Amino acid sequence: MGQAVQTISILMSSPTMNQPDFKLVDDNQSMKLMAKQVSNESIVALDLEANGMHRYPERVCLIQLAIPNNIYIIDPLSNIDMSPICDIVENSNIEKIMHAVSYDVRCLKREWGIKINNLFDPAIAASFLGIKKTGLASVIEEILGIKIDKSKKLQRSDWTVRPLSSKSLIYAANDVAHLINLGLELKERLKVIGRYDWVQEEFQRQVTATFKSMNPGIDLFAVKGGGRVDMSKIPVLRSLSKLRIKYAVLHDKPLYKIFTDKTLVELSNADPSVALNCKGLGIFAFAPLNNELLNAIHRGLQSPPFYVPSKSRPPLMQPDQKKRLELLKFWRINMGAELNIDPSLVWPAPSLERIAMDTTLIKNEINSSEVRRWQVKAFLKNLSVFIQDNGLNR
Ligand SMILES: [Zn+2]
Secondary structure, eight states: OOSSSEEEOOOOSOTTSOOOOEEEEOSHHHHHHHHHHHTTOSEEEEEEEEOTTTOSSOOEEEEEEEETTEEEEEOGGGOOOOHHHHHHHHOTTSEEEOSSTHHHHHHHHHHHOOOOOSEEOHHHHHHTTTOSOOSHHHHHHHHHOOOOOOOHHHHTSOTTOSSOOHHHHHHHHHHHHTHHHHHHHHHHHHHHTTOHHHHHHHHHHHHHOOOSOSOTTTOGGGSTTGGGSOGGGHHHHHHHHHHHHHHHHHHTOOHHHHOOHHHHHHHHHSOTTTGGGSSOOGGGGSTTHHHHHHHHHHHHHHSOOOOOOOOOOOOOOOHHHHHHHHHHHHHHHHHHHHHTSOHHHHSOHHHHHHHHHOGGGHHHHTTOSSSOHHHHHHHHHHHHHHHHHTTTTO
16 A cells, blocks of 8 residues: 555444545545546546535535445545546546536536536436435435435535544545445346436436536526516626625635625615615624625616516416416326326426417427427327327317
């Protein structure tokens, strides 16, 4: 064992918890050794821990990687060259098992500009096998019969802190310890019932998902309740968002700890003369920062108006269209029950609404970005027959 790669195993007091061995990767030499080992593998398990609940801007603090005989815990905060792990993530010859991946997709893109190629997500896989509780611990217990510790306290701990406690490291290692076996088993089960193609399309959608904004503080739609801000006050919202980001960075605290979205919305709508009476102003309740807050509001009020493109809203439904939609939803529920999957997986709701408005448009739905290829293949004929048989096309 080289000095750079240290193996830590710790005796655990709880008999239900596993004690995975892992190697800490926190210098370039150990990273190289890990990459060399992993390059021979066709399948790896991956997970990451970030600090968004405690810091701003959010950073990825740990990347856990498992191969059949080893677990590596990579420390991106240790100032090492991350390109070997980035290459693994992007390498389409290595399958990545990652649980409930959408958040990780965003983090990896933001931090290193990389896209996951060749993904298998056990959470999605489980939902297509009719498993309702798709959290990591639930799926591992249901499929492999193994109990893992998913302590909420550890999950929400500040992963920026160094050195990490042995408890935290074991928790992190446990997140990937069973993923390869889990993925292989789920894949087998999906193949048996002919749904592996289905999930593959879902995985592809996950990794190519685009996100509206990488700057949620300024993105109107990313502010909870942002829709309640008066149109004329949108520039105030933006100005206050910028102020919030400035102080979040300064104090390395998440946006909500500077002030919450609720306060942001309230402040944006408030008349400047009473703005300081708003609740939850935190550090801005007192001099001298209260003046900075008022200045930000005035800057917003003096800025040119901001036009939000009006979302193309479908026209209101007529009674007969509403009735059609009810029947189409009934079809979807039955289909879901028959296949033992959630009805929402059968067909996207916005598409059903469009079909309810005008059933002749069903052929257009084949090209809709919401409708999946596998859905067309598996259900379009059945849906068309249902429409015919129930006279919905009249
Ligand atoms: Zn994790």
